[in-house]
Amino acid sequence: MAIQIDLNQAIYALSDALDLVGIDEVAHGKRVGYMAFKCAETIGLEKQQRERLFYLGLLHDCGVSSTRLHQRLISELRWENDSDHAINGARLLSQSEHLNQYAPVVHFHHTPWKQLKELEHIPDSIKFDANLIYLVDRVDTLAVAHYNRDLQEQIDPIRQQIQSYRNNLFNPQVVDYFLDASASDSFWLMMEHPHLARFMVDIRAQCEVETIENDDVKDIARIFAQIVDAKSKFTYEHSVGVASLARHIASQLGYDEDTLDKIEIAGLLHDLGKLRVPDEILDKPAKLDTRDMHVMHRHSFETYQVLREIPGFDDIALWASYHHEKADGSGYPFKRAGEELSNQARIIAVADVFQALAQDRPYRAAMPVEQICSILQEMADDNLLDGRIVDYVIQHATVCHQHAVDLSMAQTELAVAQA
Numbered sequence: 001m002a003i004q005i006d007l008n009q010a011i012y013a014l015s016d017a018l019d020l021v022g023i024d025e026v027a028h029g030k031r032v033g034y035m036a037f038k039c040a041e042t043i044g045l046e047k048q049q050r051e052r053l054f055y056l057g058l059l060h061d062c063g064v065s066s067t068r069l070h071q072r073l074i075s076e077l078r079w080e081n082d083s084d085h086a087i088n089g090a091r092l093l094s095q096s097e098h099l100n101q102y103a104p105v106v107h108f109h110h111t112p113w114k115q116l117k118e119l120e121h122i123p124d125s126i127k128f129d130a131n132l133i134y135l136v137d138r139v140d141t142l143a144v145a146h147y148n149r150d151l152q153e154q155i156d157p158i159r160q161q162i163q164s165y166r167n168n169l170f171n172p173q174v175v176d177y178f179l180d181a182s183a184s185d186s187f188w189l190m191m192e193h194p195h196l197a198r199f200m201v202d203i204r205a206q207c208e209v210e211t212i213e214n215d216d217v218k219d220i221a222r223i224f225a226q227i228v229d230a231k232s233k234f235t236y237e238h239s240v241g242v243a244s245l246a247r248h249i250a251s252q253l254g255y256d257e258d259t260l261d262k263i264e265i266a267g268l269l270h271d272l273g274k275l276r277v278p279d280e281i282l283d284k285p286a287k288l289d290t291r292d293m294h295v296m297h298r299h300s301f302e303t304y305q306v307l308r309e310i311p312g313f314d315d316i317a318l319w320a321s322y323h324h325e326k327a328d329g330s331g332y333p334f335k336r337a338g339e340e341l342s343n344q345a346r347i348i349a350v351a352d353v354f355q356a357l358a359q360d361r362p363y364r365a366a367m368p369v370e371q372i373c374s375i376l377q378e379m380a381d382d383n384l385l386d387g388r389i390v391d392y393v394i395q396h397a398t399v400c401h402q403h404a405v406d407l408s409m410a411q412t413e414l415a416v417a418q419a
Contacts, residue, residue: 009204012204015059018058018059021275021276023276025074028073031191034057035191037053038182038187043177054203056105060086063086063091063227074144092223096219128171132171132174142158151189155182218265225269228275234359241355243264243267243351245355246264246351247260249350255344265316266320266348267320270300270303270320272302272320274299277296303320304317318345349385350386353385377390
């Protein structure tokens with residue numbers, strides 16, 4: 001059966017993944033989306049335009065994977081090269097037919113107005129939307145330390161500071177709209193928990209359904225795989241490699257095309273939860289200590305919590321989040337065992353181990369194929385990985401290695417399948 005999901009529900013859920021980068025501060029994108037929406041109401045924009053600005057708020061920081069960079073975003077108003085992540089985010093969004101519409105605004109959402117207004121090749125509508133997102137994004141930076149604390153005492157100082165950047169960072173008209181929208185205490189109080197959560201429920205209920213299917217879902221999944229893999233030079237293209245290898249293994253085991261697509265998507269998204277793992281743990285050049293391991297072991301659970309929010313992703317959520325479960329029940333985070341683990345989840349688990357061993361890590365170099373096969377066999381013998389799947393991989397180790405680390409293999413097979 002073909003994959004069918006609501007694009008907007010996917011954006012909501014995947015914005016949760018983007019917010020994970022903040023570790024403990026996990027609602028930046030939602031607050032930016034909320035403020036943009038409220039400003040759009042003040043302006044009197046139509047429903048579709050209000051929702052567009054809301055989605056832009058959710059997605060505006062899709063170019064941010066690093067916890068260090070996220071900390072700068074919510075603690076510093078400006079710094080050198082602060083628009084690099086915006087340019088990267090636009091590049092990512094442009095890869096999807098459905099998300100490409102947001103790319104130009106994301107590209108310029110950290111460009112000061114005094115520069116942006118001089119760019120004659122940029123439509124005025126893009127300039128306006130980008131500057132509005134920039135303004136409310138920076139408002140959240142000024143307010144974040146005060147939510148659920150002394151926010152009402154900070155309202156006037158924040159509004160005055162935004163006013164002081166008129167004609168410099170921000171379009172005067174955008175400043176006026178923001179000042180009108182933010183004049184009431186309720187504008188600010190809505191950004192505190194649990195009020196923001198209620199706003200999200202309300203707006204999700206009113207947005208129209210936009211159904212997308214297999215190829216479009218994969219395009220979006222690839223974008224988020226790139227976001228995850230960009231967290232560390234040691235995980236570069238890990239998710240894409242796992243997805244390619246898992247799909248290849250499943251194709252050789254006789255699965256139909258729709259199931260292959262679902263396995264590929266699960267492989268692309270299996271490490272979404274790693275966005276919440278601090279950079280210093282992923283890049284640690286030594287063995288992780290107990291506390292580090294506890295943090296790392298959360299990531300599969302976080303993956304499940306994000307993906308389970310997408311109607312139609314039931315199987316994908318389980319296959320993706322079970323990639324560290326073991327056949328003997330010793331894995332994490334759910335301690336699944338035996339028949340509780342589907343064959344699809346077992347395929348992704350094998351692909352994950354294979355690709356990780358074939359890639360450099362901060363504490364070791366990439367392993368040769370023979371050593372990878374030896375480790376996989378040991379894990380199968382110990383009932384940690386599925387023996388039948390491991391047997392196939394060992395018998396076809398060279399082609400499996402190419403799928404894990406040589407992305408041209410996946411692109412060639414895709415071109416042949418679509419021909």
